[in-house]
Amino acid sequence: MNIQHFDDDAALSAALATRVLEDIVAGPSLVLGLPTGRTPLGLYRELRERSGGDRVPWSQVRTFNLDEFAGLGASDPQSYRAFMQAELFDHVSIPPAHIGFLDGTAPNLEAECRRYERAIAAAGGIDLQILGIGASGHIGFNEPAERLCARTHVAELEQATRLANAQRFGGDWRKVPERALSMGMATILSARAIVLLATGREKTDAVRGTVEGMITTQLPASLLQLHSRVTVMVDREAWSG
Ligand code: F6R
Secondary structure (H helix, E strand, C coil), rough: CCEEECCCHHHHHHHHHHHHHHHHHHCCEEEECCCCCCCCCCHHHHHHHHHHCCCCHHHCCCEEEEEECCCCCCCCCCCCCCCHHHHHHHHHHCCHHHHECCCCCCCCCHHHHHHHHHHHHHHHCCEEECCCCCCCCECCCCCCCCCCCCCEEECCCCCCHHHHHHHHCCCCCCCCCCCECCCCCHHHHHHEEEEEEEHHHHHHHHHHHHHCCCCCCCCCCHHHHHHHHHHEEHHHHHHHH
């Protein structure tokens, strides 16, 4: 794993935005895998600010987000789709048809997961998968467990994960859906390159386990050690606690 150290979230976000924009200019039909959450907010701010006008050719870029809550769709303000529209998609010239997203309101969620895998394959696979990491070591909604799902699946959410998402639901974790749709570990590991972001003290243990620990399904991010092109971008707090 290639570890890149930054003083803080702002420096990390600026560096990753530079990489993403350079990748888009070098290959305009880039396929990006994207996370939601607190960690990528700085990245999306940088991408918005640096993409004004026609400065960046977003028109051929395709994106696939990692996950979505079951029961929520694009029109739900708490959905991850709404988050992405507000933070990025509404501000760059990416065609709506190029935005890949899991639909939490699909009548058959298992079929929706299979559709998503087919859509990623039809786009030629993901070139650059960007990930956040939970304090438990989860990526996407792949939570620590004895067994993990390989492909996009319906996940039961741990209470800790519902708590971590409560802010989007008026601060009440009980309002956070109990299930979500998520790319699986093999979906993530199939990306040609992966960047894992970690900022803040609460991520220190998860980061250490990810880069130095044994590979274990109890710390899903540790499976990233199996991939040959992973960059871990950390700020000082996430590295030193
Ligand atoms: C969200 C996702 C999650 C988050 C993780 C960290 O799409 O994939 O795995 O990356 O929960 O969340 P933050 O960044 O809010 O600490």
